[in-house]
Amino acid sequence: MKSVKIVTDSTVDLSKEVLEEHGIEVVPLHFTIDGEAFIDRVTITPDEFMKKMKAAKELPKSSQPSVGEFLEVYDRLGEDGSEILSIHMSGELSGTVRSAQHAATMSKANVTVVDSQYISFALGFQVLEAAQLAKEGKSTAAIVSRLQDVRRHTRLYVVLDTLENLVKGGRVGRGKALVGSLLNIKPIAALADGMYTPIANVRSYSQAIKYLTNQLISDIADKTVRKVAIAHVDAFAFAERLKQSIIEAIGYQHVYIVQTTPVISIHTGAGAIGLMYYTD
Known part of the structure; x- marks a missing residue:
């Protein structure tokens, strides 16, 4: 063979x-920042990208x-x-x-x-x-x-801290983003069939952690957890809190934490986090 x-x-x-x-x-x-071209994780790291994105005049573009x-x-x-x-x-x-x-x-x-x-x-x-x-x-x-x-058997949930990048990218109207900002709303979406679907709104990281942990507990009922990972956009402290909540809730210790790719960071903006896991 x-x-x-x-x-x-x-x-x-x-x-x-x-x-x-x-x-x-x-x-x-690939992506460009204010006209300068970069190759993802080859000519720039995720940490370097975040610094450049914060200082950029325009939202970076990926290809x-x-x-x-x-x-x-x-x-x-x-x-x-x-x-x-x-x-x-x-x-x-x-x-x-x-x-x-x-x-x-x-x-x-x-x-x-x-x-x-x-x-x-x-x-x-x-x-x-x-x-x-x-x-x-x-x-x-x-x-x-x-x-x-x-x-x-995979699940992926994303929490956004800000709608600013979605507004810049034309994916959310400015009026809706302003209301979300004034109410301090952090939207939560699920990735299903390859597309993001909004499923909840919370007002704080603490509420987001509680929501995601409860979602995990519900999803894995009577199943074996194979892997759990948390990807974040300049939000390590939030990721670490979520990891501890998961460990306390289900006893699963091997939770990966990673700073996500710039391709995701462009759309989510800083402070976003993704929880993903799969079961048998």
């Missing part, structure tokens, strides 16, 4: 060490990798006859998966492209599962089938 190599994009929010350990290839997204960038990676990895499994952020949020699909049709390698329907560490859940199964010698078809199960 041919070996399977795993490719993903830079919104995966896995550390360089984890990616190297599992032999996962990353094709980075997916080009078809050519994917094609180069696929052809290079497939030179030894390996099959390629390319797993990416939700196609509802970015054109990344479509660039990958286009490149797959042009590549000399045998490439299968998967829309994870998620982003950040929730994308990472599928990527890590695929890498482990590939290491065990499983076929592409078997891995894709397992990823469907992981996807079905």
Whole structure:
């Protein structure tokens, strides 16, 4: 059986060490800040990005990798006859998966492209599962089938501290944002079927932590927790409080905390947090 190599994009929010350990290839997204171009996690780190975004005159703009960038990676990895499994952020949020699909049709390698329907560490859940199964010698078809199960049992919730970036990006009207600001409202949304759906509004981080913890308890009833992760945008203290709340509530100790990709930070603004987990 041919070996399977795993490719993903830079919104995966896995550390360089984890990616190297599992032999996962990353094709980075791009963005511009006040006309200056950057490559996600290659020419700028998430921390550096946050400093530049706060000082920027305009909201940074992100763009997916080009078809050519994917094609180069696929052809290079497939030179030894390996099959390629390319797993990416939700196609509802970015054109990344479509660039990958286009490149797959042009590549000399045998490439299968998967829309994870998620982003950040929730994308990472599928990527890590695929890498482990590939290491065990499983076929592409078997891995894709397992990823469907992981996807079905994954949950992702996002809490925003401010609507400012959504206003700048034209995703929320200024009037609605002003009302939200005056009332100190922090919206909570769920990512389902690749799209964000508003599910609640809270007035404080404490209320957000309580809401997310209760949601987790409800979601995992009679199930086994496989992984839990918290991604934040310049909000480590909030992330740490949520982690402690989860540990106290369900006794699960291995909660990852990561500073998320700039691609997410552009839309959420500082202070946002994402809770994601999957079960069996």
